[in-house]
Structures are given as C-alpha cells and as structure tokens.
Amino acid sequence: MIKLINLNKVFQTKTIETVALNEINLHIKKGEFVSIMGPSGCGKSTLLNMMGLLDKPTSGKVLIGGTDLSNYNDTQLAAFRNQKLGFIFQSFHLINDLSVIDNVELPLLYRKSTARDRRTKALAALEKVGLSHRTTHYPSQLSGGQRQRVAIARSIICEPELILADEPTGNLDSVMGNEIMNLLQNLNKEGATIVMVTHDEQMAHGTDRLIRLFDGQTVAVHQNSKEEVC
Amino acid sequence: MIRHIVQLMWNRRKKNFLLMTEVFISFLVLFGISTLIFENLDHYRKPLGFEYDQVRMLSMRRGQIEYSELKEKFQLIKQRLKDNPKVLFSSMVSSNSPFTDNGWFSVEEDSLRRVEFNFFAVEREFFDVMQIPFLEGETFPKVNTNPEERLVVVNKKLADEIGVPNLIGENIVRDMKVVGVVDKYRYKSSFFPDAVSLFEMIDENDTTDLNWFSGDVLIRLQEGTSKGEERELLEELEGIAPDWRFDMQELADMKIEAERKLEAPLIIFFVVAVFLILNVALGLFGVLWYNINKRKGEIGLRRALGAPANLVRKQFVGEVLVITLFAIIVGLFFAIQFPLLGLFEIRAGIYALAILIALILIFGIATFCALYPSKLAADMEPSLALHEQ
Ligand SMILES: Nc1ncnc2c1ncn2[C@@H]1O[C@H](COP(=O)(O)OP(=O)(O)O)[C@@H](O)[C@H]1O
Ligand SMILES: [Mg+2]
Numbered sequence: 188m189i190k191l192i193n194l195n196k197v198f199q200t201k202t203i204e205t206v207a208l209n210e211i212n213l214h215i216k217k218g219e220f221v222s223i224m225g226p227s228g229c230g231k232s233t234l235l236n237m238m239g240l241l242d243k244p245t246s247g248k249v250l251i252g253g254t255d256l257s258n259y260n261d262t263q264l265a266a267f268r269n270q271k272l273g274f275i276f277q278s279f280h281l282i283n284d285l286s287v288i289d290n291v292e293l294p295l296l297y298r299k300s301t302a303r304d305r306r307t308k309a310l311a312a313l314e315k316v317g318l319s320h321r322t323t324h325y326p327s328q329l330s331g332g333q334r335q336r337v338a339i340a341r342s343i344i345c346e347p348e349l350i351l352a353d354e355p356t357g358n359l360d361s362v363m364g365n366e367i368m369n370l371l372q373n374l375n376k377e378g379a380t381i382v383m384v385t386h387d388e389q390m391a392h393g394t395d396r397l398i399r400l401f402d403g404q405t406v407a408v409h410q411n412s413k414e415e416v417c
Numbered sequence: 418m419i420r421h422i423v424q425l426m427w428n429r430r431k432k433n434f435l436l437m438t439e440v441f442i443s444f445l446v447l448f449g450i451s452t453l454i455f456e457n458l459d460h461y462r463k464p465l466g467f468e469y470d471q472v473r474m475l476s477m478r479r480g481q482i483e484y485s486e487l488k489e490k491f492q493l494i495k496q497r498l499k500d501n502p503k504v505l506f507s508s509m510v511s512s513n514s515p516f517t518d519n520g521w522f523s524v525e526e527d528s529l530r531r532v533e534f535n536f537f538a539v540e541r542e543f544f545d546v547m548q549i550p551f552l553e554g555e556t557f558p559k560v561n562t563n564p565e566e567r568l569v570v571v572n573k574k575l576a577d578e579i580g581v582p583n584l585i586g587e588n589i590v591r592d593m594k595v596v597g598v599v600d601k602y603r604y605k606s607s608f609f610p611d612a613v614s615l616f617e618m619i620d621e622n623d624t625t626d627l628n629w630f631s632g633d634v635l636i637r638l639q640e641g642t643s644k645g646e647e648r649e650l651l652e653e654l655e656g657i658a659p660d661w662r663f664d665m666q667e668l669a670d671m672k673i674e675a676e677r678k679l680e681a682p683l684i685i686f687f688v689v690a691v692f693l694i695l696n697v698a699l700g701l702f703g704v705l706w707y708n709i710n711k712r713k714g715e716i717g718l719r720r721a722l723g724a725p726a727n728l729v730r731k732q733f734v735g736e737v738l739v740i741t742l743f744a745i746i747v748g749l750f751f752a753i754q755f756p757l758l759g760l761f762e763i764r765a766g767i768y769a770l771a772i773l774i775a776l777i778l779i780f781g782i783a784t785f786c787a788l789y790p791s792k793l794a795a796d797m798e799p800s801l802a803l804h805e806q
Contacts, residue, residue: 236800239721241720241798241799241800242798242799242800261725261726262725265720265723265725265726266723268721268722268723269722269723270723272721274718274721274722276718278714280715280717280718282715282718284425284429284432285424285425285428289421289424293719293722294722294723296418297722297723297724297725297728302420341722
C-alpha cells in the first residue's frame with residue numbers, strides 16, 4: 188500500500204536545521220493496521236505528513252498503491268488525497284461554523300457530487316460512527332469523543348483506501364479513546380489500511396504492527412508482540 | 418461550492434456583522450455620492466432656460482434719495498439705455514438676478530389656494546433680455562391699465578403646480594393675473610434644477626413699495642460690443658448721477674463665480690468619500706488577513722481533504738463577495754426606497770445608474786481587498802493542518 192524509500196525530511200529555518208526524518212524505509216501492506224510511537228518531536232507527524240502527501244520530502248520517494256507521486260502537481264495531489272486518503276487529527280479539526288452533517292460532507296465538495304448524494308453518504312457515515320441523531324448539532328455542542336467520531340465519519344465518507352490518524356485519542360479520556368479505537372479496528376476489518384500515531388502502548392498493541400521512531404529514525408518494529416530490530 | 422460558501426457565511430454572520438455593517442454603510446455612501454454626481458451632471462447638460470452670453474448686470478448704489486428724485490433720475494437712465502444703439506433690451510429687476518446667490522421666496526394665499534414661488538420683479542423687456550421664450554401668452558403690456566390687478570408671468574413648473582388648464586387671464590391668487598407662461602428659469606446655476614417661479618411686472622408708480630428698485634438692471638448688448646463701448650456706456654450713466662456708484666458685470670463671469678463657490682464643499686465631500694472608501698478597504702483587508710491567520714487550521718484541513726490551492730483562493734474571495742452580497746441586499750432595500758418613494762425629486766433613472774455604479778465600486782473594492790489575503794491562504798502548506806497550536 189505504502190512504500191517509503193530512503194525518505195529524508197530536513198526543516199530549514201533561519202537559525203537552525205532540523206532533521207525530522209532520517210533515511211526512512213518502510214513498507215505498509217494493504218489492509219494493515221500500523222501504529223507509530225515515539226517521544227514528542229521525533230518526527231511522527233512529519234512521517235504521517237509524508238504518507239498523506241501534505242508535505243514534500245527533502246529526498247526519497249513516497250509510493251502509494253504503487254504510484255510514484257514525486258511528480259504530481261498541487262492539483263493532482265489534492266485530487267489524489269481526496270480520492271484515496273482519509274485524515275483524523277488529535278484536535279479533530281472540525282469547522283465550528285458548520286453543522287455536524289456539513290462537516291462530514293466537506294470532502295465531497297472537492298469532487299463532482301450532487302447535494303442529494305452528499306446528504307445520503309454523510310448520513311451513512313454518521314450512522315457508522317453512531318451519530319445519526321446529531322446531524323444538525325454544531326461541534327461546540329458535542330463531547331470530545333463525539334467530535335472525533337464526526338471527524339472519523341468525515342474521513343471515511345469518500346471510502347479511502349488509507350486512513351492516517353495522528354494521535355486520534357490524544358485529547359480523549361480512556362473510555363472515549365477505546366470507543367474510537369474500536370471504530371478504527373472495525374474500519375480496518377472492512378478493508379481500510381490504517382496508520383495511527385499514538386502515545387498509548389495498549390492501543391498500539393491492538394494493531395498489527397508497531398513502529399518505534401526516535402530522532403527521525405525507525406528504531407524498532409514489533410509485530411504481534413514478536414520483536415525484531417531493524 | 419457556492420452553496421457551501423453562502424451557508425458558511427450565513428452561519429458566520431454574527432462574526433462578520435461589523436464587516437457587513439461597514440460594507441452596508443459604504444454602499445449607501447457610494448450610492449449617495451453617485452446620485453449626487455449624476456444628478457448634477459444631468460442638470461449641467463440641460464438648458465438653463467435662458468441665454469446669458471450677451472447679458473450684463475448693471476448695479477447702481479445710491480445714497481439717501483427722495484422717491485420723486487429717484488424716479489426722475491431713473492427715467493433718465495432708462496432713456497439713455499434705450500437710446501444707446503448697443504443696448505438691445507434692458508429691464509430693471511429685483512436683486513435676485515441669475516448667479517447672484519440671492520433668492521426671494523414668497524407665499525401668497527387667498528380663500529381659493531395657497532401658492533409658493535420664487536419671486537422676481539421684472540419689466541416687460543426682461544424676457545427679451547434673457548431670451549426666455551413664452552409657451553403661452555406674452556409679456557406685460559407697456560402700462561397696466563387696471564391698477565387693481567398685479568400682472569404676472571409664471572413658469573411651467575408653477576403653472577403645473579397650480580393645475581388650472583388655461584391660465585392666461587386667470588387670477589391665480591388674490592389680485593395676481595397671469596399674462597404669460599414661460600418654460601424654465603434656472604437662475605441659480607447649472608447645478609440647480611428649475612424651481613417654481615413667478616415674475617411680477619414692476620410698477621414704477623407704486624410708491625408704497627420701493628422693493629422693485631434694487632438698483633439692478635439687466636441689459637442685453639448687441640453681439641460684438643467692445644469693452645470700450647461698454648465703458649463709454651457706463652461713463653454716460655455716471656454723468657447722470659455723479660454721486661451714484663455704477664458697476665457692470667458679465668453674467669457669464671458671474672456664472673463661473675457661482676459655480677466655483679460649489680467647488681469647496683464638493684472637494685470636502687469628495688475627500689470624505691475617498692477617506693471612507695479607503696477605510697472600508699483597509700477594514701476589509703484587515704479583517705480578511707486576521708481571519709485567514711486564525712483559520713490556518715481550517716485551510717490546512719481543506720487542503721488535506723482535497724482542495725487544490727486555487728480552490729482555497731477562490732473560496733476566500735467567494736466569502737468576501739458573499740459577505741458583500743449580504744450587506745448589499747440590505748443596502749439595496751434602503752436605496753430602492755428613494756426612487757420608490759420619490760424622495761428629492763430625482764429621476765428613477767439617475768437612482769438606478771447610481772445604484773449600478775455603487776454596486777460595481779463596492780464589489781470591485783471587495784474583490785481587490787480579498788485578492789492578496791486569499792493568495793496568502795492559498796499559499797499555505799497543507800501540512801499546517803497537522804501541526805498548529
Ligand atoms: N514546519 C516545520 N518547520 C520547522 N521545524 C519543524 C516543522 N515541523 C516539524 N518540525 C520539527 O521537526 C521535528 C519533528 O516534528 P514532528 O514530526 O511534529 O514531531 P512529533 O509529531 O513526533 O511530535 C521537531 O523537532 C519539530 O520541531
Ligand atoms: Mg505530532
């Protein structure tokens with residue numbers, strides 16, 4: 188599903204140069220549920236950005252579904268993200284001025300679709316996350332767990348092949364966190380490939396594979412509690 | 418997408434209220450200014466109703482004087498004017514000659530009606546001096562044979578207001594009998610519309626009211642009369658009354674002077690308007706800039722969800738246009754009341770043109786102010802969605 192080849196990312200600011208990713212080589216299979224762990228600032232979000240085509244690597248290649256995306260322009264990348272990728276963020280990133288259902292419909296606005304089609308799909312997605320009774324609410328009227336479920340509904344409305352989640356339970360208590368984790372596991376069972384950054388060991392062990400990152404490098408990969416050092 | 422933007426802006430209407438108010442007010446101001454400009458241009462290109470090119474205003478300042486002596490001297494002066502081959506026509510007039518900035522508003526009332534008008538005291542040659550054509554009737558007779566009647570000429574606007582079909586020979590109010598109807602007399606300047614006017618025949622024998630003797634005489638000179646000849650005429654008159662002061666002005670000069678007086682308020686008005694528009698532009702610009710910085714996360718999110726950069730730019734420009742549209746819908750409601758209620762005697766066409774220009778200007782300003790902040794928004798990296806705070 189995803190191939191990262193000799194991936195490097197260096198952030199250049201006026202005063203300092205930060206090496207966020209250092210020679211990453213990674214292969215994530217279709218249908219896999221992978222978690223990424225590591226201390227703050229080690230490059231987890233940067234790695235997810237690379238997989239999500241939100242940022243360009245300094246060197247190296249990102250292949251998704253066998254497609255080399257290095258030469259895609261902005262419009263092509265946007266269309267690719269819209270069709271193949273789903274995003275879930277720690278801080279939900281809902282638009283507060285839009286109702287729950289309008290938030291969920293958002294990705295469909297960036298492709299050809301009719302209003303009726305958007306409504307139907309948004310309702311189905313909300314059904315899946317158990318929020319079909321909250322469609323006309325606004326994000327401020329929901330709990331943190333509910334907000335994240337709206338964000339998940341939004342991420343799956345386009346039926347993406349790959350879901351990228353950056354600390355999706357980071358702002359939630361453990362009960363709500365478990366709910367979200369269950370949802371992700373169900374989506375994975377239905378066929379979605381998922382990459383999730385987390386700080387929670389227990390959640391990480393609920394995934395197929397755990398990748399540990401340190402200072403922009405993969406330091407370890409645990410598979411089904413078997414450990415192998417790279 | 419358009420629906421989405423309208424929906425978003427509608428939901429954000431409270432946050433954008435100040436901005437919308439600003440746009441609303443500037444729309445009305447622009448509408449007001451445009452109306453004024455077009456109304457004045459419209460006046461300017463329309464005929465005044467008289468010809469002023471060869472006309473001079475002779476003014477005489479005199480000391481204390483007996484009525485009999487005044488009349489005697491004045492008859493001499495008039496005779497001298499009649500005798501001068503360069504003087505085609507002349508008429509004593511009340512002090513509100515064209516372009517003098519003097520007005521004389523009068524109201525007459527009897528049991529039948531109440532009539533309000535701009536009053537002018539003139540002689541029978543006045544309409545020849547000013548080349549004002551008659552629509553009906555004619556100018557005053559040489560002498561008024563019936564001292565019980567005051568003979569008057571009215572303009573069409575006053576005749577229409579009175580609303581009686583054949584006015585000639587009718588007493589319109591009290592002892593005022595109409596002998597003629599003329600078209601227009603826009604005496605103030607090219608920027609003022611025609612107003613209801615009434616010209617009363619000067620009766621030299623009326624000793625009770627010396628108002629007619631303002632000391633002003635309007636004279637039509639033969640075309641080609643030289644400055645020297647004008648001076649000769651003046652000297653001749655000074656010979657008749659050496660202790661009076663005589664002065665002769667060209668109406669054409671007086672017109673320029675009168676219109677120049679309007680310059681200062683116009684400039685102030687213009688500066689205020691420009692300042693206001695600038696203020697709106699800066700306001701729009703500032704709010705947009707601020708909004709876009711506050712909405713970095715949202716921009717990143719939209720990019721992540723599949724919005725290409727140029728669509729983000731279009732969205733932000735679209736938002737500004739929608740805000741402007743909301744404000745203008747309210748503004749239009751107010752602006753349309755002016756032609757609907759017929760306020761200020763301005764033609765609906767002028768209002769329509771002013772609305773159109775105000776719309777173009779306000780949308781132009783809004784778009785212009787939205788371009789740069791929207792470009793900033795479009796240039797933001799999609800990865801902003803993942804790391805902020
Ligand atoms: N846009 C950026 N500009 C400069 N440095 C950045 C930028 N994004 C991330 N970094 C740096 O790269 C490193 C990795 O960041 P990040 O991937 O966000 O870490 P994590 O998500 O693991 O906490 C950090 O040292 C961070 O300061
Ligand atoms: Mg992070």
